[in-house]
Amino acid sequence: MALIQTSLIWVAYAVAIVLLLAIAIIFVYLYQAPQDRAASVTAVCILTTSALLATVLLMPVDVALVSSTSLSSQGRKKDWATPDKVDSILYTLKIVYYTLYSLDAVLCLLVVPFTYFYYEEYDEDAAEHGEQTFGQRFWGAFKYTIAFIVFVVIIFLVGFFVPAAKWAKHDGRLDLDYFKHLLQENHGERALTFALGLLMLIGTVIYALYTGAGMALLPVAMVKSAPSISAPTLAEDTAAQLEANRERQRQLEGRNEGRDGGLDSRDRRELESLVREERTLIRRERLAAESRGQDRHWIIKTWIKIEAVFRPLKLLGGFILIILALLIFVSMLITGIDKAKNSICKAHCGYILGHINIFQPLNWIFVKSSKVFPIDYVLFLLLVLFFFSASVVGIASVGIRFLWLTIFKIRKGHTSPQALLMATVMLNLIVLAINYSVAMVVAPQYATFGPQTFCDRKPRHGGEQPDCTNHKSAIKPCTETTDSPWAKDVCTPSVLSTFINRVTINFPFFGVVLFWAQFAFLGVYLIVFLTTLFRVPKLDQEQIDRDLEEEEEEGLLASTGRRFNATWQDITGRGKNYGTTATNGERS
Template sequence: MALLQTSLIWTTGVVALVILAGVAITFVSIYSSPRERSLFVSFVTVISLTSLLATVCLLPIDIALVSTTTDNTTGTKKKWADPDTVNNILLSLKVVYYLLYSLDAFMCLLAMPFAYFWYEEWDIDSTTGSRIRGALKYTTAFALLVLVLFLVGFFIPVAAQRTGHEHYDLDYFRRLLLENRGERALTFIVGVLLCLGTVLYAVYTAPGLALFPVSLIKSIPAISITSAEEARDALAINRERQRIIEAKQIGGGAFSPKDKRDLENLQREERTLTRKQRLADEGKNRWWLKLQAALRPFKLLLGLILLGISGLLVASMLITGIDKIKYSKCGARCGYILTDVNIFNPINWIFVQSSKVFPIDYVIALLFVLFFFVSTVIGLAYIGIRFLWITIFKIRSGHTKPQALLMGTVLLTLSVLAINYGLTMFVAPQYSHFGGQKYCTWPLNEPHIIRDCSKHPEHLHPCSAGATGPAADVCTPTVVSTFINRITLNYPFFGVFAFWAQFVFIGLFVITAITALVRTPKMDFETQLDDEDEAEEESLLGATSHRFRGAWEDVRGSTNRG
């Protein structure tokens, strides 16, 4: 039975990995610019995306595997779940986690910088050797950064050594304090990347979590009879304005600099409107546009449901934050680790209740993880790659430069670490730590003896870090929760930073949601593209539409070109 259950879960994970690889290939082919596509850059991007998607989807597998070790009707370990078997399951999970985290770090800190500079080194006179040497020269700085982080993590004292006069009462936390210096170094590197990812998580995922449902609520069919009529009317007005300006020259007058600029702008706008009208007229009889219009009510309903889910997620995060501030036994000294859920958390409750029917809770967990990841992609497509207020690259369907693909993938990779932290420590902390596992405390007069609770279900309790004695042997924590708790316990400054960043996340979500529902920002087309055809296509995609629709079309990878 043990082999069958674990094999089924791992097989599901392998199938998901194959699907994710296909998603990564599709993503790169849709978003990359055909005129500037690089085979090497595309290959590195696909491998990186597949790795980070696998990392995201490993959390539900982790929860599923540890949950299978406990019989939730009796509150005891299953017969096959002896210590050796459980340790083997945890070891296999730990190996996969370390491989994926190491691959993510390698791709993020070395492979993608190398691919970036490899592409930048190209010119007419360049050779393969010169490009490799140039890329290695610049990538050396990143290699030195990794070495410095490893050495700092190797020698920096952890919390247990720095605060020797303090102690943690729970065995669960004492076991998390590191003694192995190699593992300590890896933990420190992941902690640094976690903090960087948390910043990106707040900047991109929070707005994306609000924009995703709002874009569904406010979206309309991209080409419709109304848009064709609007284009026709705008074209008539445009040509009339051109006629008025040209009449000045016919009457013997001279063009002023302002008239010349206005005429050039009107001529560019005329080309865009003419093409927009033609595509709109051609699209009236296209079946998928009719289907899109017919599905509009369902799209609106889905948007409302997702908006409600987003609000529930953020409310659960706020509740957990308050719970940690009020009930964390060690506060900032251990990164606000929480032993038990003391305030009702709706998302955590939903997971615990759904765990009664296999495998509903695992499916919901996977959907939540993917919801956060897709929201990050939408936030990235909407905001673009920026440094402060300066836009460096934009993520657009069919127009994304190779450098933008690489940088966007780096941002997504770092965000994945923060997504794992947010789900594990804030959204559903108790469930993410122990899944649907339960332990029994019957008889009441012998609290240190665990017995069969099948006849006394009222004495079944969800597993938590506060479970001590024999209950601690029944409850098996997930590998990801152990790893994250190890980071925050050994290096509390990482935990404190990630903790307070969640409140910034909540604030940005609320601001974006309110702004998006009340007022729709418009697309900014002040930046002109060098290629006139691309400029016309970009204007066609959104010159008279709203920013939400343009961002949503980019995320879906659909264009309205004939």
């Protein structure tokens, strides 16, 4: 039974990874520019995105495996859950976690930078004449990557030798087995803990700015923006208007033939107006072609069809996501206040919370759903995808910036390989921050012990475990500060919560910044959410990108009228002319 249960949990994780791979492929192909597509960049971005999503989705597997060792209804361990069996489960989880975290760090700090410089080293003219070899290009990229290799080595050396909170070993507030265990680590573990803690710290700054804004923009954008006319209809109307425009220009130019003074002032003004209108119609024609997926990868065309199918549900989905975002906001705020007020040792241990003192709705939902796997896994998958999508929208909205300078813009179908690689690195760091946020703030009880409970009664006749079969009131949820002698043998904390708490206790500075950054995240969300209630969200808020400006002007992101007609025509690929053709110079 134990083998079957653990196998099913890992099978569910494998299915989720396949789904994540599909999501990563769609994300990369949806945003990259077709004309600048490079196989190396595409492969690295897909691999990195899949790895970072697989890392954060290991948490519910972690919770399910450690929870499977106990009978929550009776507050005791299952008969098969011997200490050796439990240690074997935890050891397997540690191997998977360390592998994924190490892979994320290598991809983020070495592989992606090397791929960036490798793409930059490509010289098309030199390659055509055979003057640039693979070795030259490889060495040129490797020279710049050496700086990142040195940075990685420095991080691990600092983590290996830096003293780790020696005061905590003598702090009576941490005189419990759970906290003592966090301080028992070798130098190798400390180096990895420090390195990932530093990356998590950097990622949290990006997370607060980009994911906070994206979580507010994504739902409101779904509610407020939808095409009022289908792409096929727009293309047909534009083609007809363009033909009428050019015919009128030919008529005016025909009048000019043989006339000494040229066109009179009235005809000249009309011709200039027609030329400006022609440029607008040409841009509109290009945008309509892009919206239909012409000359695009089959994945993009399929995605456009799927978007059209689900467009009628977009409004409803937007309202649901607004409710979800507000629920996340309230839950995080409650946990933040609880930690600030009731933490065991406040800033000295990174605001570790011994147990939840205030009812927290999202944590309660996850704890209750975790009693029946995989309900909690499905809910967690949806939560992670929401955070990931919010991060993508945030990066697309704000762009990749250094202070007030925009370095790259992220746009569907127009993102350069360099911008896509940098966005992938940012998402990698953001996911590390999401790991902390979900585990420590969004659902702390769920992420630490899941539905595990213990029986707070003395055993009869010297039994190994107390019996709470007829004493349900004595069954209590497992917490970090439980001092019952029976809880130590029953409550098994998840590997992820142990690792994150180890970061915050051994390096309190990380814990303090990570904790207070959650309030910054909530502040950014609140400001952007209130702003978007009165303004239609735009992916290019400073209107630097001219194409998006024209796209809005031409109605591709207009209000929600004629939604169902547009949906059907986008699905079938056939439009209907509504009689808006301009003739004889009539303005569109």
